Amino acid sequence: MRPYVILNAAMTLDGKIATQTGSSNISGKEDLERVHELRKECDAIMVGIGTVMADDPRLTVHKIDANPEDNPVRVVVDSKCRTPIDARITNGDAHTVIACANEYKEEFKSSEKFEAFKEKGVKVFFSGDKRVDLSALMSYLHEEGIEKLMLEGGATLNFSMIKAGLIDEIRICIAPMVVGGANAKTFFDGEGFDLMDDAIKLELIDSYSLGKDLILTYKVI
Numbered sequence: 001m002r003p004y005v006i007l008n009a010a011m012t013l014d015g016k017i018a019t020q021t022g023s024s025n026i027s028g029k030e031d032l033e034r035v036h037e038l039r040k041e042c043d044a045i046m047v048g049i050g051t052v053m054a055d056d057p058r059l060t061v062h063k064i065d066a067n068p069e070d071n072p073v074r075v076v077v078d079s080k081c082r083t084p085i086d087a088r089i090t091n092g093d094a095h096t097v098i099a100c101a102n103e104y105k106e107e108f109k110s111s112e113k114f115e116a117f118k119e120k121g122v123k124v125f126f127s128g129d130k131r132v133d134l135s136a137l138m139s140y141l142h143e144e145g146i147e148k149l150m151l152e153g154g155a156t157l158n159f160s161m162i163k164a165g166l167i168d169e170i171r172i173c174i175a176p177m178v179v180g181g182a183n184a185k186t187f188f189d190g191e192g193f194d195l196m197d198d199a200i201k202l203e204l205i206d207s208y209s210l211g212k213d214l215i216l217t218y219k220v221i
């Protein structure tokens with residue numbers, strides 16, 4: 001068993017979720033409010049360590065009216081336990097789980113970070129050899145009571161999650177902007193597929209304008 005997983009992101013018309021220098025303010029105000037409504041509906045919100053390093057996100061519900069208990073559990077996929085001690089996702093605003101790989105368990109347990117996270121109440125879950133086993137992580141989160149999980153990127157984790165068959169729904173905000181840049185992160189990066197026949201197939205179930213943006217909702221089929 002695993003949670004129902006909704007991938008949400010914002011991209012420019014040319015598919016970029018950040019510029020090549022990491023600038024990523026894409027959504028309009030209305031879309032950010034929609035995102036925070038979705039955060040409020042979800043039991044957990046998950047990002048990759050690349051996103052934590054790039055953005056130092058809070059991953060709380062803070063752009064609409066909300067109570068502390070509306071904050072979803074924050075999950076970081078971080079094989080090598082690189083999450084900084086002072087990262088905002090480790091503050092006391094919400095529960096946090098850091099998912100690491102078994103290879104780094106001993107090193108982590110003898111580090112000052114281990115004690116710091118323990119004091120902050122940050123949980124660390126180990127799975128996989130060198131890289132987090134995403135299916136095992138989903139099972140663990142479901143056992144912990146997470147039924148609905150919002151995946152908020154970034155590009156590498158999005159691809160691994162969809163390739164592993166772990167995404168049920170995609171909500172994408174397309175902003176009317178073009179930034180280009182061959183090295184700018186796109187909605188899905190990772191190793192990609194060689195053949196179009198292997199592409200993950202989607203079904204469009206909703207589309208609407210929101211402020212200046214376009215919101216598309218897809219089911220993964």
Ligand SMILES: NC(=O)C1=CN([C@@H]2O[C@H](COP(=O)(O)OP(=O)(O)OC[C@H]3O[C@@H](n4cnc5c(N)ncnc54)[C@H](OP(=O)(O)O)[C@@H]3O)[C@@H](O)[C@H]2O)C=CC1
Pocket residue numbers: 008009010011016017018022023024026047048049050051052054055077078079080082131132133134152153154155156157158160161185189
């Ligand atoms: N516009 C938007 O909606 C959003 C934009 N972004 C942007 O995305 C960018 C970050 O994307 P990116 O750099 O790709 O980083 P990600 O956030 O996708 O994190 C990727 C890292 O996760 C770790 N990881 C651990 N296990 C796995 C696994 N099984 N599969 C995949 N990854 C795993 C890897 O590091 P390790 O091996 O060390 O574990 C990997 O390098 C930022 O610029 C951010 O601003 C992010 C979210 C939303």
Ligand SMILES: Nc1nc(O)c(N)c(N[C@@H]2O[C@H](COP(=O)(O)O)[C@@H](O)[C@H]2O)n1
Pocket residue numbers: 008009010024025026027032035047051052055056057058059060152153173
């Ligand atoms: N939906 C959406 N639109 C954008 O324009 C974005 N840049 C993002 N980024 C995601 O939100 C995180 C920041 O969250 P906090 O406000 O700090 O809670 C960022 O790290 C991305 O995951 N999303």
